[in-house]
C-alpha cells in the first residue's frame with residue numbers, strides 16, 4: 001500500500017538550463033529517484049541540486065502543482081526553468097504573483113554586474129560585505145530578486161525570486177540577465193548613481209562650476225548629481241561609451257546570443 005510505505009519512487013525530468021545543476025548522469029533524461037513518502041516536490045528538486053528560485057513550473061503527471069505538492073509512488077515529475085521561451089504562463093502555480101517592479105540585490109561577487117545594472121537604471125543593492133542572512137532579509141523586506149552564483153544561497157527558504165547567474169564576466173552577466181528577464185524594454189540609463197544606487201537629479205550648470213574640472217565645465221552643458229555622495233556626472237567619454245553599450249543591448253536590432261564582447265569587462 002502506497003500510503004503506508006516509508007519510501008516512494010518518482011520519475012524526474014528536468015528541462016533546459018536546469019540540467020546544469022544536476023549530476024551529469026541525470027541530465028536531459030528521465031530518471032527514477034527514491035523519495036521519502038510525502039516529501040514535497042520542492043524538497044526533492046532541491047535535494048537533486050536545483051534551487052527552487054530557478055524553477056517556474058512543475059508538472060506532476062501532467063498537472064501543474066505548487067512547491068509543497070507531496071510526491072507519491074509512480075509520480076512523473078517534469079521541472080521547467082524560470083524563463084523558458086515556451087509560454088507557460090497559463091500553467092503557473094508555483095508562485096502567487098510576479099514581482100511588479102524589478103529590483104535586485106547582488107551578492108558580494110557581483111559588484112561589476114551591479115554597476116552595469118545601475119547604469120541601465122535598475123535599482124540594485126550591492127555591498128561586498130553582505131552576509132547571506134543580510135541578502136535574504138533585504139530580498140524579503142524589499143521584494144528584490146537575488147542575483148548570485150551561489151546556488152546554496154538560492155535554496156534559502158524565504159528567497160522567492162532569484163537568478164543563478166551563469167556567466168563569469170560582468171558584461172556577459174548583463175547580457176544573460178537581459179536575455180532571461182527580458183530587461184531591454186525597462187532600461188532607463190543614467191537614472192541611478194553608480195556608487196550609491198540613489199536617484200540622480202539634474203543640476204544647474206552654474207552650480208557645478210567649482211565642482212568639476214574647468215575643461216569639463218567648458219565642454220558640457222548638462223550635469224546631474226547624486227544627493228547621497230554629492231558626485232557630479234556629465235556626458236563625458238565614459239558616459240558615451242556606456243550609453244552605446246546600453247543602446248546596443250536595448251536596441252531593436254539586437255541579435256540574440258553569440259555577440260562579440262567588444263570592450264570586455266567592467267567599467268572603470
Ligand SMILES: [Zn+2]
Nearest residue numbers: 193196226229
Ligand atoms: Zn552617489
